[in-house]
Amino acid sequence: MTPGFEAADFIAGFIAEAEEHLTAANANLLAVEAAAAKGQATPRPVRELFRSLHTLKGLAAMVGVDPIVEVAHAMETVLRDADRAAGTLPAGSVELLLKGVRAIERGVRALAGKRPVPGASPALISALGDLRQIAGERAGTTAGTSLPPELAAKLSAAERQQLVQGLESGRLAWRILFLPTPERAAAGVNITTVRERVSALAEIVKVVPQSVAVSERAPGGLAFELLVLAAGPKEALAEAASAPPEDFSPVVLEASVARAGAVIPDDDLTEDQLGRSGFVRVEIKRLDDALDKLSALVVTQFRLGRAVSSLRQAGADVRELGQVVSENGRQLRDLRAAIMRARMVSVAELLERVPLIVRGLSRATAKPARVEISTGHAELDKAVAERIFPAIVHLVRNAVDHGLEAPEGRRAAGKPEVGLVSVACHERSDNQLELTVSDDGRGIDAEAVARRAGAALPATPEGLLELLARPGLSTRAEVTETSGRGVGMDVVKRIAVDELRGELSMVTASGQGTSFRLRIPLSITIIEAFSFVCGGETFVVPVSTVEEIRELDLGKVVRGPDRRKRPRGQPDRRRAQRAADMIGRRGQAVPVLQLEDLLGLPAATAAVRKAIVVRRGGEPFAFAVDRMLGQQEIVVRPLEDALVKVTGVAGTTDLGDGRPTLVLDLAALGDALFAAEGGPSS
Numbered sequence: 001m002t003p004g005f006e007a008a009d010f011i012a013g014f015i016a017e018a019e020e021h022l023t024a025a026n027a028n029l030l031a032v033e034a035a036a037a038k039g040q041a042t043p044r045p046v047r048e049l050f051r052s053l054h055t056l057k058g059l060a061a062m063v064g065v066d067p068i069v070e071v072a073h074a075m076e077t078v079l080r081d082a083d084r085a086a087g088t089l090p091a092g093s094v095e096l097l098l099k100g101v102r103a104i105e106r107g108v109r110a111l112a113g114k115r116p117v118p119g120a121s122p123a124l125i126s127a128l129g130d131l132r133q134i135a136g137e138r139a140g141t142t143a144g145t146s147l148p149p150e151l152a153a154k155l156s157a158a159e160r161q162q163l164v165q166g167l168e169s170g171r172l173a174w175r176i177l178f179l180p181t182p183e184r185a186a187a188g189v190n191i192t193t194v195r196e197r198v199s200a201l202a203e204i205v206k207v208v209p210q211s212v213a214v215s216e217r218a219p220g221g222l223a224f225e226l227l228v229l230a231a232g233p234k235e236a237l238a239e240a241a242s243a244p245p246e247d248f249s250p251v252v253l254e255a256s257v258a259r260a261g262a263v264i265p266d267d268d269l270t271e272d273q274l275g276r277s278g279f280v281r282v283e284i285k286r287l288d289d290a291l292d293k294l295s296a297l298v299v300t301q302f303r304l305g306r307a308v309s310s311l312r313q314a315g316a317d318v319r320e321l322g323q324v325v326s327e328n329g330r331q332l333r334d335l336r337a338a339i340m341r342a343r344m345v346s347v348a349e350l351l352e353r354v355p356l357i358v359r360g361l362s363r364a365t366a367k368p369a370r371v372e373i374s375t376g377h378a379e380l381d382k383a384v385a386e387r388i389f390p391a392i393v394h395l396v397r398n399a400v401d402h403g404l405e406a407p408e409g410r411r412a413a414g415k416p417e418v419g420l421v422s423v424a425c426h427e428r429s430d431n432q433l434e435l436t437v438s439d440d441g442r443g444i445d446a447e448a449v450a451r452r453a454g455a456a457l458p459a460t461p462e463g464l465l466e467l468l469a470r471p472g473l474s475t476r477a478e479v480t481e482t483s484g485r486g487v488g489m490d491v492v493k494r495i496a497v498d499e500l501r502g503e504l505s506m507v508t509a510s511g512q513g514t515s516f517r518l519r520i521p522l523s524i525t526i527i528e529a530f531s532f533v534c535g536g537e538t539f540v541v542p543v544s545t546v547e548e549i550r551e552l553d554l555g556k557v558v559r560g561p562d563r564r565k566r567p568r569g570q571p572d573r574r575r576a577q578r579a580a581d582m583i584g585r586r587g588q589a590v591p592v593l594q595l596e597d598l599l600g601l602p603a604a605t606a607a608v609r610k611a612i613v614v615r616r617g618g619e620p621f622a623f624a625v626d627r628m629l630g631q632q633e634i635v636v637r638p639l640e641d642a643l644v645k646v647t648g649v650a651g652t653t654d655l656g657d658g659r660p661t662l663v664l665d666l667a668a669l670g671d672a673l674f675a676a677e678g679g680p681s682s
Helices: 007-037 043-063 066-084 093-112 122-135 157-168 182-186 191-199 234-241 284-313 319-343 354-365 382-403 407-412 446-453 461-468 489-499 595-599 666-677
Strands: 141-145 172-178 202-211 222-230 248-251 253-258 344-346 369-374 379-381 419-427 432-439 503-509 513-521 526-534 537-542 548-553 581-585 588-594 608-616 619-625 627-635 649-654 660-664
Touching: 007 043, 007 093, 007 354, 043 066, 043 157, 066 093, 066 122, 093 122, 141 157, 157 172, 157 202, 157 222, 157 253, 172 191, 172 234, 191 202, 191 222, 191 234, 222 234, 234 248, 284 319, 284 526, 284 627, 319 344, 344 382, 354 369, 354 382, 379 382, 382 419, 382 432, 382 489, 382 513, 446 461, 461 503, 489 503, 489 513, 489 666, 526 595, 526 608, 526 619, 548 619, 581 619, 588 595, 595 619, 608 627, 608 666, 619 666, 627 649
Parallel strands: 369 419, 537 660, 588 619
Antiparallel strands: 141 253, 172 222, 172 248, 202 222, 344 379, 419 432, 432 513, 503 513, 526 537, 526 627, 548 608, 581 588, 608 619, 649 660
């Protein structure tokens, strides 16, 4: 061992990289299972799975975690045999390999929690050994290709199968010659950048380094041949590979050739195959610290802007200083965007485990199900991603366990036996993410939900959703392995609406299925907000929660009656008890709440005020305030202490005057008021 080497110094890095490889392993195992159901070999997923386990074993050995090494080695041996058999795994092997992955996951979690890593299960190791004997080498006959013999000899059976399957599916195969030169290197074009650009357009089967005669085109005597499968035009590939058309050679299918006894290299995980990721792993605490420093700069910018404004009002010439402040503000916004990009994670990455969850639920409930995920290039802040994932898991669990019918029920309804769960999302223009979880099941029986809740039959989807989100409510009469404990939609609502200040809505149709839609902010730390004055105090509200700001002529407001009579001997609270006033908005009556009444502030005297329109359960309502101050970026400081948490207050901020300013959640404030006083309901 190297002098001074301490395995503990590498534990954090090992855990981060192990989690990535385990995520990839689960995804590849599900791909293998899906292809096996169609009778297809899976050379590429098997090979990628093999590489993940091979790397995991090496990393675990480096930090001295022997149980993980033992399991990974047993799995790697099975996968090597499968790779040699062109990606064919024995029947039933996916379940056993998933158990192996879960065993490694338990070891990694124990390591992360600073607990002893459990030893490898002898039964699991023995079963994997038996699986290897079943796997072995599989000889057969497959179609040949026009590859030159010297290049074909460098392909493994799995890679040859991958190439043949691609050609048989109608894709084009190309051999692309890349010649490194000093000019290309100076321009940042090398085999690594070419691999990255080409892989975005085509599937790379193999990259083979070659020695060539020194010439003007190949001054270093080195070349790389990329074997790719593509569906797009050759011109786009040529640009990505920085290769002229004459350096492209097509590969086509030829007559069948025997591949029995093919020689497979013992380990061909060459450097060009593994490539370089171009990523630096950063602990999230460091990004949080950078964001805290940025928050202080944002507040300083506010104060600087106020100081310049005061100088201007005093008659000072601040034109040059104003330009500096403006430029500093722009640079601060650029810095904020850069830090936020570093904190963003791909939604596709967030949802990588969903197929595995659906698979487990499908087996536990005996309801065959498949999942479709559509995320595009959507991203969201790491902090938001960590909070929203449990809500997504609850929605997916409900879709399979409650939404989908049993196979016999689906057959009777004329549906495919395999149910469908869809998860889709896209970024909205108001810095929000819209995420939808749908199923093609039976729909929600509103009457049954009302009976279980002991409530009246809801007349709207919003009312039904409110019943479903009641804490402790379950539509199951008995507790099962996957449901019946009364924990589900209330968790979803708490996370999406209360914690993230987002929206939750639902659409359901009998016999057709149910769809839940979440709208959540991409970030909850630095946001765009409106500032306003009410009752002599300044408040802010997130822009994303505001539907409209409009003039409010008090002379056109329809006054509501008092909601309750004041009991004798009690103080007069009629302002807080009066039913919401109403205004007309696009032909619709909208309740208007006097914000100063709710907050116990002095009553307004102006004849014309502003109305901030928000939505509750899909229905609009408004808050009357004195005047608007403007729109700006703010840094939200959440109220973590349970003793100071108040419904309708999302946190505090500093607008540059050194005083804390409350960040209001108007939708939650109205929700609480209506619920407490029996006001307008959705």
